[in-house]
Amino acid sequence: MTTGILAIIIFAAIVVQVTIIMLISLYRRRKQFRAGASALSGMQPSATPDVPATAEANAWKGFRQFVVQRRKLEDAQGSICSFYLAPADGKPLPPFKPGQFLTFKLDIEAPAPQAGKSVIRCYSLSDSPDPNHYRVSIKRVPAPADRPELPAGVSSNYFHDRVTEGTHLQVRAPSGHFHLIQESALPVVLIGGGIGITPMLSILNTLLQTGSQREIWLFYGIRNGSEQIMREQLLSLAEKHRHFHLHCCYSNPTANDVEGIDFQHRGRVDIPLLRATLPLTRHQFYICGPKSMMESLVPGLEAWGVQSSDIYYESFGPATLIRHDKPETDNPEVADNNITVTFSKSGKQVPWDWNSGSLLEFAETQGIDVDSGCRAGSGGGCQTAIESGEVEYNQQADADVQPGHCLLCITRPKNNLTLAA
Ligand SMILES: Cc1cc2nc3c(=O)[nH]c(=O)nc-3n(C[C@H](O)[C@H](O)[C@H](O)COP(=O)(O)OP(=O)(O)OC[C@H]3O[C@@H](n4cnc5c(N)ncnc54)[C@H](O)[C@@H]3O)c2cc1C
Ligand code: FES
Numbered sequence: 178m179t180t181g182i183l184a185i186i187i188f189a190a191i192v193v194q195v196t197i198i199m200l201i202s203l204y205r206r207r208k209q210f211r212a213g214a215s216a217l218s219g220m221q222p223s224a225t226p227d228v229p230a231t232a233e234a235n236a237w238k239g240f241r242q243f244v245v246q247r248r249k250l251e252d253a254q255g256s257i258c259s260f261y262l263a264p265a266d267g268k269p270l271p272p273f274k275p276g277q278f279l280t281f282k283l284d285i286e287a288p289a290p291q292a293g294k295s296v297i298r299c300y301s302l303s304d305s306p307d308p309n310h311y312r313v314s315i316k317r318v319p320a321p322a323d324r325p326e327l328p329a330g331v332s333s334n335y336f337h338d339r340v341t342e343g344t345h346l347q348v349r350a351p352s353g354h355f356h357l358i359q360e361s362a363l364p365v366v367l368i369g370g371g372i373g374i375t376p377m378l379s380i381l382n383t384l385l386q387t388g389s390q391r392e393i394w395l396f397y398g399i400r401n402g403s404e405q406i407m408r409e410q411l412l413s414l415a416e417k418h419r420h421f422h423l424h425c426c427y428s429n430p431t432a433n434d435v436e437g438i439d440f441q442h443r444g445r446v447d448i449p450l451l452r453a454t455l456p457l458t459r460h461q462f463y464i465c466g467p468k469s470m471m472e473s474l475v476p477g478l479e480a481w482g483v484q485s486s487d488i489y490y491e492s493f494g495p496a497t498l499i500r501h502d503k504p505e506t507d508n509p510e511v512a513d514n515n516i517t518v519t520f521s522k523s524g525k526q527v528p529w530d531w532n533s534g535s536l537l538e539f540a541e542t543q544g545i546d547v548d549s550g551c552r553a554g555s556g557g558g559c560q561t562a563i564e565s566g567e568v569e570y571n572q573q574a575d576a577d578v579q580p581g582h583c584l585l586c587i588t589r590p591k592n593n594l595t596l597a598a
Contacts, residue, residue, distance in 0.1 A: 276356030370466020566594030
């Protein structure tokens with residue numbers, strides 16, 4: 178046998194060995210993935226999870242008086258402030274599901290065009306349940322950069338500038354369909370963009386404090402370190418708990434931000450990052466962030482193969498992911514765009530247009546005087562009676578909707594509609 182033939186045989190043996198090792202490891206990973214998926218199948222979260230009976234039994238109806246116990250700035254630039262709220266009646270607080278929010282009615286008058294109406298806003302609970310107090314963390318909202326002449330955010334600036342220790346606030350009981358599915362054993366991926374981190378903090382703290390062994394991945398997207406909430410606490414939690422993996426993503430780090438120490442990834446939270454970081458197994462995804470983040474991540478995860486029942490998301494602003502497309506239908510009223518919306522109190526009858534957005538946006542464009550608030554189906558501020566016709570919801574309502582009423586901010590007409598507005 179020549180040296181050349183021997184070299185070829187040795188090379189071929191190495192190639193065969195490497196191929197076998199790769200095939201075995203691929204087989205093991207697929208088996209592990211399938212095992213994880215099948216062991217956890219049957220633990221699907223319900224599509225409309227209910228508030229637990231205990232919470233409902235102890236929760237209160239309408240608004241309850243709370244007193245601000247303490248306030249604390251949470252980021253280097255001082256734009257996020259936490260408020261600790263204790264009930265004025267001193268009675269214990271009902272538990273809530275991490276991810277839920279509180280609704281506030283503020284003792285200030287809304288500016289025009291909502292003048293004369295009270296200001297209602299929702300804020301996520303940002304800590305684990307505690308019988309003595311609730312915590313919310315609020316970001317100050319300035320006027321839009323391109324419209325500095327507009328008034329800055331009413332509620333957030335009121336909290337930052339005028340709500341101090343001892344201030345009384347009117348608060349509705351915790352609510353919301355976006356919350357941790359605690360019965361599941363699936364690893365959890367929390368994705369928070371900007372102030373969308375607050376419900377993730379509640380979920381994270383609850384999982385760690387209750388000793389859950391579920392793997393937790395937190396992807397936190399912000400521009401740079403000056404915007405980061407509770408930096409030291411997050412770092413020390415990640416150091417203490419081996420199953421908590423913190424990934425801070427800075428899209429525009431400053432010279433003071435050190436990669437690998439202050440942040441782990443340069444850029445936004447995106448699908449390539451999730452694919453490169455997460456192990457190949459089934460996860461439950463919880464997402465809250467700006468519109469652009471939700472619009473890229475939710476369909477991106479589905480395209481990656483994540484079941485939509487494993488993706489939970491919430492928007493803080495006007496309801497996102499609303500599909501304005503004209504639906505495929507046999508109903509000629511709908512197909513031909515022949516829907517008319519009548520606003521009975523205003524005496525206006527207007528043809529509906531598929532590009533009009535929600536009924537709230539449509540009413541506002543028509544100059545109809547309607548109430549609003551969160552614009553996300555959460556606070557119930559836009560609830561309006563339906564006199565005839567039907568509406569279709571773009572997303573599940575978090576607020577309680579009375580029979581015969583609808584939430585204008587997350588609905589559109591299904592057929593000719595008359596609203597008491
Ligand atoms: C379920 C839920 C949970 C939430 N959780 C949190 C949370 O944990 N933390 C948090 O900080 N926020 C949270 N939010 C957002 C919060 O409810 C408020 O939307 C936010 O604080 C802004 O309210 P604001 O009253 O300060 O601003 P608004 O007064 O509503 O103003 C919003 C923006 O509009 C601009 N504006 C004013 N007038 C006009 C005009 N005429 N035309 C165009 N623009 C105008 C303002 O300058 C401002 O930039 C949550 C929202 C929801 C729905
Ligand atoms: S504006 Fe809050 S529910 Fe519609």
